[in-house]
Amino acid sequence: AKFTLVDPDTCIACGACGAAAPDIFNYDDEGIAFSRLDNNQGSISVPIQLEDDLEDAYEGCPTESIKIAKQPFDGNPDKFL
Numbered sequence: 001a002k003f004t005l006v007d008p009d010t011c012i013a014c015g016a017c018g019a020a021a022p023d024i025f026n027y028d029d030e031g032i033a034f035s036r037l038d039n040n041q042g043s044i045s046v047p048i049q050l051e052d053d054l055e056d057a058y059e060g061c062p063t064e065s066i067k068i069a070k071q072p073f074d075g076n077p078d079k080f081l
């Protein structure tokens, strides 16, 4: 299983992730991305059919703000640093 969330402190609202993975990422009023799977908690595993989209978004983010791990983040983007 894979888990994901966005680090809102480094996201520059470039808009790439929502284009690559519209079922995973959405934007707040200021364009900052978040995971729509679980309100950016990174606690619900990404559906297997969305993993390719997730990988595309991960590779396309210019600020490395998309975090992916094999365990839940529990809302903390820095949990596995």
Ligand code: F3S
Pocket: 006, 010, 011, 012, 013, 014, 015, 016, 017, 018, 031, 032, 033, 060, 061, 062, 063, 064, 065, 066
């Ligand atoms: Fe932000 Fe990266 Fe998405 S900068 S809008 S998390 S592609």
